[in-house]
Amino acid sequence: MAQDVMFTMDGMLLNWLKEVGDSVTAGDIIAEFDADKATVEVEAPADGVLVATLIEVGDEIEEGTVIARIGEVGESASSGNGASQAPAKAESDAKPEAPPVATTPQTASSNEAARTPDGHIMASPIAKRIAADKGIELTQVAGTGPGGRIVKADVENLDPAKVVKPAAAAVSTSAAPTMPFQSYGKLPEGDDVVIIDMNRMRKAIAKGTITSMNTTPHFYVTIETDVGELLRLRKELNTQLADEGIKISVNDMVVKAVALTLKHFPNLNTHYYGDKFVQHKRINVAIAVALPDNGLVNVVSPDTDKTSLSAMAQYHVEMFVNVRDGKIKPEYVHGGTFLVSNLGAYGVESFSSIIDPPQSGALAVGAARKIPVVLDDGTIGVGNRMKVTLSVDHRVSDGAEGAQFLQHFKNLIENPMRLLV
């Protein structure tokens, strides 16, 4: 009997390292997952043959999903089902002309299941049971029953290994793209171009951002803050902390202000799960950190609202250094409830962030810039200003709350002593 291979975390499949039909030894790495932004390897639980892979590269799965089946050596995926093989042929050969069924057009030659107008795949109970037993993906089976229904004969003698899974098939051919993407025509070649394989992190980022932009209805709210007082306070604090080797960054203060603001706006510390919202009691601000070789990791500052600026500054430095050195520990990337992305160091005035689902909010922070401003007495003077743009999942919250959030945030930034108490 085939043995299930289960993945015990939430994650996204990055690679199959074994193909269906390959022999495996217990402990062999058969797949790589991106889980919590770290690459997690899945080992074969037993000796045998990989008889079926049940998910595709790029699939996001939930904890406990069966991803593959390993059979005994010599066992094909189609064996193990006691049903006699003989009648099915007779059945299909003998099939009389079916009466025309108007509702669903049959996709006659394609290797894809016919669906009802609402997307339901029509398959008989016994066909579903056999498919499940053999690890056959019904979406890849063309039904020959009335209206294109998948019936017993369609799955009974089908070899799961021969059921083409488009993405998985693409992996085995090195030049083919492995991410779902709009075709832009033939891959350019020649001396004028360099063809670069998409690395795992870029694939993970691509998949995550596509998912977010395609499924999360973003809206954006921007506000300008006066950071004169904040910069002054930061300078003063850093002078006092110099002996201890602690240096508080503007970003640390922004992150702290975000955390304290979230305390008043729990709705934006809420994650979206279909028809349920998950409101997080802990505030763990995730901070987007650029990596030296083109990449990005969202590192988490746990209990941001309860952590002092000096402790936070020390932790952030340690974390950033480790991440940039490629030492990503699970606790660095796990449990973020809200995202802060800061491009201020590059002089960017303003930009907007893509939400990292299931989070429902992200704050994009621009540079603190010296600009001419209208002073209280009506004259023109020099001001220190910083623009921030809030991205919000409209399923979770609305514009007014986004605006109030920024109002509160601005108030903290402009009265920065409140970040210390």
Place this chain on the structure above:
Amino acid sequence: MASKNLPMREALRQALLEEMQRDERVFIMGEEVGHWQGTHRVTRGFVEEFGEKRVRDTPITEMAIGGLAVGAAMAGLRPVAEFMTINFAFLALDAIINHAAKVHYFFDGLVKCPVVFRAATGWGDQATASHSHTPEPIFAHFPGLYVGSPSNSTDAYGMLKASIRNDNPVLFTESIGLYSRPGPMPDDTDFLVPIGKGDIKREGSDVTLISYGRGVRWCLQAARQLEQEGVSAEIVDVRWLRPLDTDLIFESFKKTNRAVIVEESHQFYSFGSEVAAQIQEHCFDWMDAPIKRVTQHDVPVPFSKALEQLTYPNADDVVAAVKEIL
């Protein structure tokens, strides 16, 4: 075991005759069963052989026939009560359902009611809306009553004998459309068809046709037609609507994964409804197609011969239903 072919009416006559010879407690009562020799000639020659005491012509009152039969059975006799057609048995529903089916229960098994209610069932010859019913499922609805209806001479012989010898009340119907059809006769006078035991009338692998009585004949015709088109149909003749041989039905369905249920009666709350429900409940993971029912149309039976034919199912309907689910 088979020796000679006889029409089903003769098989029934033979069975009843032998049981009356074997056990003097067995007697027949009903309209025209004696001197008229039986409406359907099942009791031909009986009054001459057994006399008026055991072959009782009754007035035209089904209520009395039913009541007398129940009383006689409770008192220790083994009556066979004949209703000229099942349509007239509606007048005796109180005796059949409220008494015969309940006596054993009411008296905690101390009193038995070994009565057989015989009746012609089905349609034909322009008997019109009130005389063309095939209502076995109505009777099979109630616990306490066995219900059987044979599809050929052999079964008719063995089923009627089993009914007469059983200590429980049995409603036994005989399809008008089958009375003249010849079939092999067993030569063993103790040949019995066990109550509740169905029969595979034809083996097949692609679809199971489930029926009883006259419907089995349409199934056999349809199976021959389907065979020419390369479709192998198995036929389950349940023979008894209650107790229903679900084991046999499930066994066949798990082999073919498809079923068409065929009956002479209407579709609503029908034999087919019950069998389909049983299959989906017990064989869900073996289903490869929706279960189809071939039945009489949902209208009263018209007098016009042409229209009468149109309201009833036939072998072509069975073939069409099979093709819908292949």
